[in-house]
Amino acid sequence: MNEAFTQIDGGDLDILIIADHASALVPRDIDLGIDPTLLRDHIAIDIGVAEVSASIARQLGCTAILGGVSRLVIDLNREEDAPGLLPVMSDGHAIPGNRQADLAARMLRFHHPYHHQVGRLLDGMTSPFILSVHSFTPRLASDPDQHRPWDIGILYNEDDRAARIAIPRLEAAGLRVGDQQPYSGKLLNATMNRHAEANGIPYLGVEMRQDLVRKEAGQRRFAEILAQITLDCRNRLA
Template sequence: MSEAWRQLGTPRAGGTLLIADHASNHVPGDIDLGIDRALLTNHIAIDIGVAEVAARLVEGGAVDGAILGGVSRLVVDCNRDEDAPGVLPIASDGHAVPGNALDDSAREARLARFFRPYHDHIAATIAAHRPAMILSLHSFTPALAAHPDRARPWHVGVLYNEDDRLASGAIAALAAEGLNVGDQLPYSGKLLNATMNRHAEANDIPYVGIEMRQDLVGDAVGQALFAERLARMCRKVALNIGA
């Protein structure tokens, strides 16, 4: 294990690997973000419900292994390119993060401590146990504080970039669960897909990005229900691999 990542289950060659960039709200004690600590339970700090749903998927056997980000997305956003401004966010949904206004040396140290070990571990895992498919798991807030008039009605979103081999199957499987499914919503994988671009598309591994609406996975009942839905989805889309 590492402070940069946490692993569940045992990744298996030919299996399903789950990757969750924003599954933790942990801020190491030696890092001061300069924010109200109450914000660490907010969507700007963590993808609510993701760690719990991931654990249920591993425990139920729907995925073989899961790699979860070890620190809050406010410490480092691992679903960004390393040179992207937002990799160390100085603001999120109207909240300033003054502790991330770092000089080049401190920025380099933050990336070397968290960002690179996280991605290095994913790369090493894929090289040693190449999965048949990757499930990228995130969650989204029903409405951004900065745009309260723009409600997000979708229960779940399916994201992808150039590789859409599993997307249509995932959308159909989730729609069959009675869910309001956003195809490239509430945002597009064409624009925000850094981890999957790097580890799935670059390795020609089929994948699907899933965004769960946070109010639906905020408690144990919702997390269990979503894990069951995603397990069924995984079984269905796996049939499309190599078809």
């Protein structure tokens, strides 16, 4: 298994599920200098994403690629020249081990292999559709007064075709939907900008609320909803 990613081969349907922040793994030879309990926190991993992505892949019979290391090791959803690639602070927590880290080495070890594999998988599809899966914390430690009421957020940059299909479907399923909330795909959309928008591939980018997908029942609920909506988007756009 490649340490940069985990690949789930659920079947041959031309849908690729991409989960940049699905892992909290820190390789043994990397010392971030943080309390290990933080690796269970949102600063280290998109909670619930790995489980939901795997479930959707099995339901639809498609492939999922999950980032293999914590976003604190390298942020796979950042452009190659972005300052946040190697975070030294996250939601008020210092990451001292990254201050003197070799960015080029981590790029070669994790970032490049991950994105090269995403590209290879898409190249092997006749008419691909992408589901990009993230999750967000309902409460930031660094800004506790910020109100984040949404159950799921929809992210996109210029291509909002799937978003316009998905939003009313998600609302009909009983979810409170944030259109470009709590994050905006205009700013935080590096993986989709690179692999989807740059190549004209339709995609749906979602951010699930972490307290709703932390446990198995919530993961199952979101996977069932997103599987059907993703398939509908793919059938209408791909």
